[in-house]
Amino acid sequence: MKPPPIVNLGSLNLDHVYRLPSIVRPGETLGSLSYNLHLGGKGLNQSVALARAGAAVTHVGAVGPDGGPLRDGLRDAGVDVSHISTTETPSGHAIVQVDDHGENAIVLFAGANHETRLDPMLLSPDGWLLTQNETNGVADAIRAARSAGASVAFNPAPMHDDVKDFPLENVNLLIVNQTEAEALGNELQRTLGAGGAVITTLGADGAVHRTSKDEIRVDAERVTPTDTTAAGDTFVGYLLASLVRGDQPETAMRRATRAAAISITRPGAMPSIPFAREVDG
Secondary structure (H helix, E strand, C coil): CCCCCEEEECCCEEEEEEECCCCCCCCCCCCCCEEEEEEECHHHHHHHHHHHCCCCEEEEEEECCCCHHHHHHHHHCCCEEEEEEECCCCCEEEEEEECCCCCEEEEEECHHHHHCCCCHHHCCCCCEEEECCCCCCHHHHHHHHHHHCCEEEECCCCCCHHHHHCCHHHCCEEEEEHHHHHHHHHHHHHHHHCCCEEEEECHHHCEEEECCCCEEEECCCCCCCCCCCCHHHHHHHHHHHHHHCCCCHHHHHHHHHHHHHHHCCCCCCHHHCCCHHHHHC
């Protein structure tokens, strides 16, 4: 039996990555130790993680005239790119600082990511919509998915106050880090009260899966970090892919945690996301 299809409404960014001895402070100028250009964006990273985890995923997004490498990179990863549009606006991009401890600081330019269009016909009662918070139309997409009978996974990153007005009661799987969980506060109850699950990632302390009935805690795997840029996106992709194929929440969380641990031992965003054979072997 084929797993349900996943539609990912998500960002597509060109990541300009600078390696520095420390994150630049206000008023400070530092020389970069190295520079690399990577394909990224939370949406792209999560689509790649889904595909490498074994899921069937269609990416919905927008790029500018410079977006050929983004579309090609997703296609090469096994993602359906037939619903990525091209606009006259430059593609989204990120300026990423990575320090000697593997921590990062990121400046985003939305660009074409704020010109996305989701065709509701892509959504099916047996399928899933995954979305983050780097494109336009997220709240409307969540409502459209619920109207179509599709399940919704939402990763509200980057977090802002408008998320509190999103239809969180229509979300089946809300995936947040500690900062996002604290910012949403009691709003998390809207997902839990509607029968959904809230997964909170805790970095080195693992992750917690909560419903209105129970709680599951999974420890993080211990590794020496090189670059944490795509850890959260790797976790999201592997978690959803595992749940969609029928894994129980604890099994899915352990697989996602293992994949995220592998990703932080490698530089870059998309290049750091492991394949299923590495995670499951």
